[in-house]
Amino acid sequence: MPPGQRGILILWFENSLLVSHNAGQLVSPIQVQQGGQTLYPSIYGANITIHNIAANENELAVLTREDNLYYGSLGVLSNSIIKFADQQIWSEGAALMFTGTGMLDILTPLLDANFSAFDFQKCSVNIQAILMDPQLQVEKCKVMVSNPHSLGLQANFFEEKVTYNWNIKYRLEIYLKQQHLWGRTDPNFTSSLKRPTTSTLTVDVANKEISCIDNKPLSTLISIGCDLDKKIVVQKKISACSKGILDPVALQDNYSYVIEKEFYNPTFHRVKTDLVVKYPYQELGCPHLVYYNTPWKPVVELWREGRFQEVVEAEYVVREAYGQVAYTYSLTAGSALCVSQPQNWTTMEDSRRGRKRFFWNRENYVSCHDPNSNAPLQWPNVEYQILGGPTANQIIFKQRNGIYIFFLSIVDPYYSYCHLSTVFSIYVYGAYPLPIVPPQFTIFLLVTSILLSVWLAYTIPNFLRTERGRRIKTFWSDLCWGCKELCRCHRGRS
Ligand SMILES: *[C@@H]1O[C@H](CO)[C@@H](O)[C@H](O)[C@H]1NC(C)=O
Ligand SMILES: *[C@@H]1O[C@H](CO)[C@@H](O)[C@H](O)[C@H]1NC(C)=O
Numbered sequence: 308m309p310p311g312q313r314g315i316l317i318l319w320f321e322n323s324l325l326v327s328h329n330a331g332q333l334v335s336p337i338q339v340q341q342g343g344q345t346l347y348p349s350i351y352g353a354n355i356t357i358h359n360i361a362a363n364e365n366e367l368a369v370l371t372r373e374d375n376l377y378y379g380s381l382g383v384l385s386n387s388i389i390k391f392a393d394q395q396i397w398s399e400g401a402a403l404m405f406t407g408t409g410m411l412d413i414l415t416p417l418l419d420a421n422f423s424a425f426d427f428q429k430c431s432v433n434i435q436a437i438l439m440d441p442q443l444q445v446e447k448c449k450v451m452v453s454n455p456h457s458l459g460l461q462a463n464f465f466e467e468k469v470t471y472n473w474n475i476k477y478r479l480e481i482y483l484k485q486q487h488l489w490g491r492t493d494p495n496f497t498s499s500l501k502r503p504t505t506s507t508l509t510v511d512v513a514n515k516e517i518s519c520i521d522n523k524p525l526s527t528l529i530s531i532g533c534d535l536d537k538k539i540v541v542q543k544k545i546s547a548c549s550k551g552i553l554d555p556v557a558l559q560d561n562y563s564y565v566i567e568k569e570f571y572n573p574t575f576h577r578v579k580t581d582l583v584v585k586y587p588y589q590e591l592g593c594p595h596l597v598y599y600n601t602p603w604k605p606v607v608e609l610w611r612e613g614r615f616q617e618v619v620e621a622e623y624v625v626r627e628a629y630g631q632v633a634y635t636y637s638l639t640a641g642s643a644l645c646v647s648q649p650q651n652w653t654t655m656e657d658s659r660r661g662r663k664r665f666f667w668n669r670e671n672y673v674s675c676h677d678p679n680s681n682a683p684l685q686w687p688n689v690e691y692q693i694l695g696g697p698t699a700n701q702i703i704f705k706q707r708n709g710i711y712i713f714f715l716s717i718v719d720p721y722y723s724y725c726h727l728s729t730v731f732s733i734y735v736y737g738a739y740p741l742p743i744v745p746p747q748f749t750i751f752l753l754v755t756s757i758l759l760s761v762w763l764a765y766t767i768p769n770f771l772r773t774e775r776g777r778r779i780k781t782f783w784s785d786l787c788w789g790c791k792e793l794c795r796c797h798r799g800r801s
C-alpha cells in the first residue's frame with residue numbers, strides 16, 4: 308500500500324485476525340467492540356469464522372460465515388471492529404472490496420442459466436450511513452479542525468571540536484524512526500551520518516472514534532541525501548589564453564600535446580614512449596594559468612542551480628588524468644600532523660585490484676587526523692595527498708611547462724551527501740627548459756679551467772727565467788720591434 312511506501316500487513320485465517328503497521332515488528336490482534344466497549348480482545352474469543360476481508364489505508368471490512376459484516380478502522384494506535392446488523396449477504400463465492408473511503412462493495416457471483424458464465428450481484432454499502440444507525444451506538448466523530456498544530460522533527464547539530472587546528476565539525480542526527488524493512492536500514496533506527504537515508508513519518512489522531520472515516524493517517528517521506536542541483540567548479544581567474552600564452556584558435560583545432568615518458572606514471576600506460584594527448588577544448592575550455600615556481604592548490608567553488616554558494620573548504624583529492632607525475636605535495640604525513648597513516652592514490656587503487664579507476668570519495672575516505680588502529684602512522688615521510696580541509700597542503704610543480712588535466716573529488720564525508728567531483732585543466736608555465744648539458748659537466752668544465760689558469764699563472768713566469776724561456780722572450784720582442792718598424796715605415800710612406 309502506498310502511504311509512506313510502507314503498507315499495513317494483515318495476517319488472517321478463519322479465526323484469527325492480526326495487523327502490523329511496521330512490517331511485522333509489532334503485530335497486534337484486532338479487538339471486537341460494541342458501544343465503545345471491548346467485547347473480545349481478539350477474534351479468537353468471538354466465536355466467528357472469517358470468510359473474507361477487505362482493507363484500504365485506514366479501513367477494514369470482515370465478512371463471516373455466520374453471515375455478518377464487521378467494519379473497523381486501522382489506526383496507528385488502535386485497531387478494532389464492530390458488528391453491523393445481520394443481513395443475508397454471505398455466500399460461498401462472496402467477496403469484498405473498498406471502492407473508496409467509506410464505500411464497500413460486496414460481490415456475489417451468480418451462474419448464468421443460458422451461458423457458461425457468471426454474473427455478479429453487487430451490493431454497495433455506504434459505511435457512513437450505516438454508522439449513523441443509533442442501534443450501533445457509535446459515537447460521533449469528535450475530531451475538529453481547530454488551530455493547526457505544527458509538528459516538529461528533532462534534528463540535532465552536535466558541535467564537535469576537533470583538537471587539531473581548532474576546527475569545528477558539525478554532526479547532524481535526525482531522530483526519526485526508520486522502518487526496518489528488509490533489514491536494509493540501520494539496526495539503531497537513527498539516521499546514519501555518512502549514508503543517505505529515507506524515513507517515513509505518519510501522523511494520526513490518537514483514540515479517534517470509528518466514525519472518523521475521513522480522518523486518514525497522513526504519511527510523508529523524508530529523504531536525507533544528496534541535492535542533485537549541487538555541483539563544484541574550479542575557479543579560473545586567469546586563463547592561459549587571456550595572457551596570450553596559449554592560442555584559443557589553436558586549442559580548438561584538434562590541439563594535442565606531448566607528455567614525455569619521464570613525466571608520467573609508468574604503471575599508468577602500457578606503451579613506454581612519449582604520450583601524445585588530444586586536448587578536449589570543448590569540455591575544458593582554455594586552461595587556467597599556474598606559475599610553476601609557486602606552490603598551488605585549486606580553489607573549489609560550490610554552485611547550486613547555476614548560482615555561486617561558497618568556496619569549498621572541505622578536504623578533496625586531485626589526480627592527473629593521464630598519470631602525469633611532474634608534481635609533488637608540500638606536506639608529508641608527518642608535517643600534516645597525521646595520527647594514522649594517510650590514504651593515498653596508490654592504496655586507493657590497490658583496494659580495487661585489476662581496474663585502474665579513480666575511486667576515492669566520501670564513502671571510502673578515512674581522515675588521518677582520526678585515530679585508526681588499523682593503520683597506525685608507520686611512514687611519516689610519505690606524501691600527504693589530501694588538499695583542503697585543516698591542512699595547508701599544496702601542489703609543487705616540477706620544472707616542466709605544459710598542460711595538466713586534473714580529476715578532483717571531494718572526500719570529506721561531512722561536507723555533502725553528494726559525490727562532488729569535477730575535471731579541470733591548468734597550464735603550468737615559467738619553467739626554464741632543462742639545460743641540454745648536465746649541470747655536473749658544466750661544473751667540471753669550470754673547475755678545470757680555473758685550475759688550468761692558476762697553473763699557467765704559476766708556470767709562465769718560472770719558465771721565462773730559464774735559458775729557453777729567455778730565447779723565446781727575445782724572439783718575441785724582436786718580432787714586436789720589427790712590427791713597430793714596419794708600421795712606422797708604412798705610416799711615413801703614406
Ligand atoms: C459458537 O458458535 C456456534 C455456532 O455458530 C455455537 O454452537 C456455539 O455455542 C458458540 N460458542 C460460544 C462459546 O459462543
Ligand atoms: C435465457 O434465455 C431465454 C431465451 O433466450 C430467456 O427467455 C431467459 O430470460 C434467459 N435467462 C436469463 C437468466 O438470462
Ligand SMILES: *[C@@H]1O[C@H](CO)[C@@H](O)[C@H](O)[C@H]1NC(C)=O
Nearest residue numbers: 480492493494495496497499
Ligand atoms: C546502537 O547504538 C549504541 C550507542 O550509540 C551502541 O552502543 C550499540 O552498539 C548500537 N547497536 C547496534 C546494533 O549497532
Ligand SMILES: *[C@@H]1O[C@H](CO)[C@@H](O)[C@H](O)[C@H]1NC(C)=O
Nearest residue numbers: 556557558559560561562585
Ligand atoms: C579533428 O579531427 C577529427 C578526427 O580526428 C576530424 O574529423 C576533424 O575534421 C578535425 N578537425 C579539424 C578542425 O582539423
Ligand SMILES: *[C@@H]1O[C@H](CO)[C@@H](O)[C@H](O)[C@H]1NC(C)=O
Nearest residue numbers: 648649651653654686689690
Ligand atoms: C602510499 O601509502 C603507503 C602506506 O600507506 C606507502 O607505503 C606508499 O609509499 C604511499 N605512496 C606514496 C606515493 O606516497
